[in-house]
Amino acid sequence: MAQRSPDAPNQVVFFQELLQEKIEHKPHAARFFSYLVDELDLIFYAPLSMGAPPYTRRTLTAVILYAMYHGHYAAQKICKFAEDSIGAQWLLSGMGMPGYKTVERTIDALLNEADRFLSQIIGICEGLALIGRQRMYIDGTKVQANASKHKAMSYEHLINKINRQTNELEALFESIKPYIDEAEQISEEELKACIHEQAQRVHHILRQQHQQELRDKEQQVFNLDYEEAEKSQGLEEETLKTSSPLLNDVPTESFEQTVDLLNNIAFTHNRLHTMEQAKTTLEQKWKAEHGNQKIPEGKQINFTDTDSSIMVTKHHGVQQCYNHFAWVDDKAHIILGTHTSNNASDQLGLQPTLEHAENICGSLAGVQAGADAGFFSAHNIAVMQDKGIDFYGSYAVAKSPFAKDKFVYDTQADTYTCPEGHTLTRQKTKKSGRIGKYSNQEACLACPLSAQCTKAQDGIRKIDRDMEHDRLREEAKEKANTEQGKEILSQRKSVPEPVWGNIQVQDGWKQMHGRGMDNASREFKLHCVMHNIRKILKVYFNSVSYQETVHEKEHLFQDTA
Structure with a gap:
């Protein structure tokens, strides 16, 4: 060397x-x-x-x-x-x-x-x-989208905003008419089209001039060799008049006010157009997913990235996010399948993530799978059973001593036992035998804790049981509480969660770059x-x-x- x-x-x-x-x-x-x-x-x-x-x-x-x-x-x-x-x-x-x-x-x-x-x-x-x-384990993480949460708006607010902007635009059109000599010689539609065209030209020129001013200021501050050139007097007015013939006949004393009106017309029109597009996009997506159901007034859409959604993150509060899921093998923490969603619910991410892993790796029948409480649902348990996967899921435990999970169901007797030891029997069945309703009127009326147990006006606690789904959930909870279930779920945080930490640290991945x-x-x-x-x-x-x-x-x- x-x-x-x-x-x-x-x-x-x-x-x-x-x-x-x-x-x-x-x-x-x-x-x-x-x-x-x-x-x-x-x-x-x-x-x-x-x-x-x-x-x-x-x-x-x-x-x-x-x-x-x-x-x-x-x-x-x-x-x-x-x-x-x-x-x-x-x-x-x-x-x-x-x-x-x-x-x-x-x-x-x-x-x-x-x-x-x-x-x-x-x-x-x-x-x-x-x-x-x-x-294997599944886990999800919410990553901030390339969009600000402050650029989001609810459906109700969006409609109200569109109406206000429409009225404001009409008022601006009326305000500028006195400055146009030929306003009474052409139709209303032709006049608005003419004003709109001229307004867009003025708006474009003013934006260019503003950007040039910012560049000049940056050079003046950071470039020690920069010598500020003398500005030509009246250049802005000449440029605007050349671009917009409408301004040629405007008196000098009214020139600036007319330019401001045209600029406001263009700005308001562009903003209104953006909101109308967002409203159309929201309505089309809602119809594709929910048919003719009414759109909730609180349903939000983001103007920067219309596919992203408002979500509550673990460390950064409410943000505009995407929800990402990974299917991870525990041997070397290899990711076998992925899924990206704009829904904050983790439950909806399990099946598509599993299917993506199966498309790549083939059938996963026979493997043990673990997940946190966010993925615990009767549907996901049934999916895992159909796939032949031995599923173990953590589950949330209600803090209230009188929550439904504190009532013990007896399969043989088809009864519930409440925390005070009273038996609730099935009183009736709804929805083609799928939903059973259990209660004990006599015990509830005599119970001193009835007011803490139920908010019902008659003071009687009623338990609804989904005969199929509640059974799946109860069996899954029993599996999770076995020695094997506890051992599998004890590794839930040590296998999939470090994947997110490694990606974020190694790649510097704190926010999405693409949109959509x-x-x-x-x-x-x-x-x-x-x-x-x-x-x-x-x-x-x-x-x-x-x-x-x-x-x-x-x-x-x-x-x-």
């Missing part, structure tokens, strides 16, 4: 020798990614005439994944990382890194194959015996893929035999275009 003295910064160093010294004489993540991308079979690998200079997509994919491994997901940060990283330069092997737009397109192509990508990475994990297929359900789902899958790749890298760094396998196949990619 060339010698280098610290007091001679201009001496020549052979960079290729440095690369060889740093990369090829030991296990290195860059060497692994050059092997990994060659093992993958992705559709977008097909050569395309993109980028300058030409490049191979395998090579660029290796650099992108290597950058993501170091926590860089934005295209511009990946480009900057590639310039500074020895590992990235070794992967490029002299190929010029394309612009960030090309990197963005490559990342989009990778995201479009997120399921295929995840499936192949899971296949590699199975080949390395990282998946036990004996015990599809983009949120693909982005989440990419983070799950990188989580699994990090597990494979642990094998690579610790196993000499796997290092030999990787290094034997190692080669520099050639452009086959």
Whole structure:
């Protein structure tokens, strides 16, 4: 290796020798990614005439994944990382890194194959015996969307706001009529169309001028060499009159007021249009999911990301979020399936997450599965039984000493026993024999704790029993309280929950970057893929035999275009 003295910064160093010294004489993540991308079979690998200079997509994919491994997901940060990283330069092997737009397109192509990508990475994990297929867990996390909760509005408030904005826009149109000489010579519709067109032009020019002023101020503050140019007097007025003929006939003393009115008309109209679009989107989504049911007045929609929803998070209060779910094998914490939802309920996430895992890994019949109380429901228990999965779920325990779960059901006698020892018998059955109603009028009227037990005006406590679903829940609670159930559920926090911590720390994933359900789902899958790749890298760094396998196949990619 060339010698280098610290007091001679201009001496020549052979960079290729440095690369060889740093990369090829030991296990290195860059060497692994050059092997990994060659093992993958992705559709977008097909050569395309993109980028300058030409490049191979395998090579660029290796650099992108290597950058993501170091926590860089934005295209511009990946480009900057590639310039500074020895590992990235070794992967490029002299190929010029394309612009960030090309990197963005490559990342989009990778995201479009997120399921295929995840499936192949899971296949590699199975080949390395990282998946036990004996015990698995499901867990969810709410991640803030690329939208502010302050940009959300309820359906009722949205309708009221639209009505107010419509009235305000009409008032603005009436206010500007006195400044237009030909207002009485054309129809009302033609006049409004003319005013609207001129208003949009004025609004656009004022926005451009405002942005230029901000740029000039930034230069003035942060650029020591900046010399402020003299502003041309009357330039704004001349520019506005050229763009909007309507302003040519406006007297000088009324010019600024007319410009303000036109700007307010454009701003109000654009805001009204945005709200009307949001209202239409909300109504269409509600109809697709609920048919002709009435939309609740409190139903919210976000103007920035209409697919996201208001949710209560564990550490950050109420936020605009997506709810992400992962199906995790307990052997090496490999993620086998994912699901993204805009519903805050965890119960609704179990079945689609399980089905996604089965689509990738095949049937999971016979495995033990654990979940926290958020997933505990009769429907989910039945789904697990139908799939042949041995399900253990934590369940919430009510604090009240007179809650329904404090009443013990006797299957043989078909009765409930209340906390005070009284027996409640079935009095009637509803809904085709599915719902039984249990009570004991005599015992309740004589019980001194009746007022604490029930809020019913007649003072009689009544228990409704779903003959099928309550049975499933009771059996599941009994399983959870067995020695095996306690042992399985004791690992519920040590297996799936660290996955979220690893992703958030390693990837810096605190908020979604994309907008919309599809983009949120693909982005989440990419983070799950990188989580699994990090597990494979642990094998690579610790196993000499796997290092030999990787290094034997190692080669520099050639452009086959």
